[in-house]
Amino acid sequence: MAAAVGRLSLWLTSRVYVNRNRAPYICWRQQRGCCFSRPIGATRQYSYDSRDDLKVRYLDGEDAGIVVVGINRPKAKNSISKNLVNMMFEAVEDIKKNNKVRSVILSSLVPGIFCAGADLKERAKMHQSEVGPFVSKARALITELDNLSVPTIAAIDGAALGGGLEMALACDIRIASSSAKMGLVETQLAIIPGAGGTQRLPRIIGVSLAKELIFTARIVDGKEASRLGLVNHSVEQNDSGDAAYLYALELARQINPQGPIAVRMAKLAINQGIEVSYSNCLSTNFIKIQYKYVCLMAKVCIGKNC
Template sequence: MISKVTEALKTDKKVRTVIFRSEVPGVFCAGADLKERAKMHSSEVSSFVSKARATINEMANLPVPTIAAIDGIALGGGLELALACDIRVAATSAKMGLVETKLAIIPGAGGTQRLPRTIGVSLAKELIFSARVIDGEEAKSIGLINHAVEQNEAGDAAYRRALALAREFLPQGPVAMRVAKLAINQGMEVDLLTGLAIEEACYAQTIPTKDRIEGLLAFKDKRPPRYKGE
């Protein structure tokens, strides 16, 4: 299901920001079904994890900003899914962790790579080695999430905060947002000199756009810009 949605989102130029949330109360994503996993042959497990990894990679490569709204449990693959998003927002009561070592396996859908890139190598090792589950407050304190919010009666506080963030992103130039994400993502994987060259190449993509001229005209006329993603 997620794979089909991400495939459609990749080519939809009208989409400006994507929020990943769950409509199941108290659960963002609890990870793999362990009862189902226990019935699988070892070759089936490898295939299952490969598909999960590919799907999460597709999420990470979406060209627009992505926000994970964690209003409940995000364990194992559920946290790996959230880690693939650009920004994470969680309720303070949410529980999250990469718990795979407790089951004698390791995070296999990007967790061992994205967690250290998010919170640092040493802290990531501690969380993965201990299979520790932390709440939203601790997750915020270590930089795992951007915002921690008190849960509300409806149980969707993180989603509401994610919506508020999305509304901050929407007025900006669509082409600029896409190439800014590309420049950051690619630049973080290389040395600074190469990263600056990537930034220069990405900036060059914005120069010939109609939106850039519209932004200048709007500033001159003291009005909100009307960007079209062109």
């Protein structure tokens, strides 16, 4: 059946959802908006159709409001390809348009790997004229992820290297398994992190430590990453290889019941605040504008779950 569906050119993408009984199912969407679904097993199933590079789950029931974005390129170690960038852009745009979303978890569906960075095999096949636009689009994607108005959590259950770690750095919170390996290793290739790593890493762990990690292309595990402040929490990996994801899910569940407008504005205030002087942050206008907006939106949203 899957092979037959794969041959139909009108299918655009597939998404994994969870029904009210917490049973996952796949939904293929047509241009006309029709949805055909079938249940899937609890075990991880791998397909090498490019449309399976990314799985987006909008949880429901008690977990409604949580979106899980899962990278699924097992043969390429979840490396960042043109197709993955395009699919992630689409996912981010969908999230931005959905005011029911409360939090986003960025995870991997491939055991032992989060994201290995750029797809160098694909890059080697690109014409020189394609490389620049691709790098710019990948950088723009990570910026869009950073700019999402809702809290984002990276669940790092495996290696996050180069652009893969830069993607995680763009998230508000990072959870890593103790065995996960992380590093900005671009200097080994005689290049520098090109998707914001040189700016985000020092803001997260401090300038001196960021320089050390980037200059040496050093790789750290989850425990050391937690000690350095690179990740918020490090958890012991479990037999199913998804300990960081499960922790991230619990954290998202703690965010869910909080006032959604207040959470969004708190994120905006923090993000803007670290980019301006301390005195400006505490200025009457800066605080009043945000407070008035929260109060206004609270009145508008009463009874509307927005």
